[in-house]
Amino acid sequence: MTDATVRVAGPDDAADIAAIQVRTWRVAYAETLGQETVDALDEAALADEWTRAVDHPASTVYVAREGATTVGFCAAGPAPADDTAAADGSPPADAAEVALIATVLVEPRWGRRGHGGRLFGSAATDLRSMGLTRGVTWVSQSDSAALSFFRGIGWNPDGTVRTLDTGQQTVRELRLTGGLDVRFDH
Known part of the structure; x- marks a missing residue:
């Protein structure tokens, strides 16, 4: 494998x-x-959204590179209240110390090379430096790869679920939570 790195994304990475x-x-x-949903993805529109995400002051987007190729990304930051609240809407006692890992995504052909771990590790290091101690993420209950990744670092479902409607399918997501003290080589 050529050099594998992780760095904070810039607008040129969108x-x-x-x-x-x-x-x-x-x-x-x-x-x-749903096939129609993924077929309708507009790469240019998504690039505009990612440009805004990269520039957003409350979160950080990271990119994983293998050699000169960008192979994955992660978006993370302090967790919004809606992502940490209990089913009744009440905040957890540690709400001010909770991060949201909005996504860790590595293109499948670059999988199993440690990129996801390096992305998560870089985000966790930065989040800990901000005083955050715990994280949450949302994963489709049918996404065995993501569930396996997060369980492998000690994150587990906390019993909270949400349902998203794509217009074609209903997706049930599990909220997973765990510590940010997980360390990876990066």
């Missing part, structure tokens, strides 16, 4: 991030989200 999202979702999530 097109690569969008392309990875489209390719990965079309391969890995067509059944979950």
Whole structure:
């Protein structure tokens, strides 16, 4: 394997991030989200959204690279209240210390090379430096790869679920939570 790195994304990375999202979702999530939904993904529109995400002051987007190729990305930051609240809407006691890992996505053809771990590890290191101690993420209950990744680092479902409607499918997501003290080589 050539050099594998992780760095904070800049606006120039938005097109690569969008392309990875489209390719990965079309391969890995067509059944979950519905074929029409993934076929309708607009790479240019997603690149615009990722440009805004990269520039957003409350979150950080990271990119994983293998050699000169961007192969994955992660978006993380302090968790919004809606992502940490109990079913009744009440905040957890540690709400001010909770991060949201909005996504860790590695293009399947670059999988199993440690990129996801390096992305998560970089995000966790930065989040800990902000005083955050615990994280949450949302994963489709049918996404065995993501569930396996997060369980492998000690994150587990906390019993909270949400349902998303793609217009073609209903997706049930589990909220997973765990510590940010997980360390990976990066």
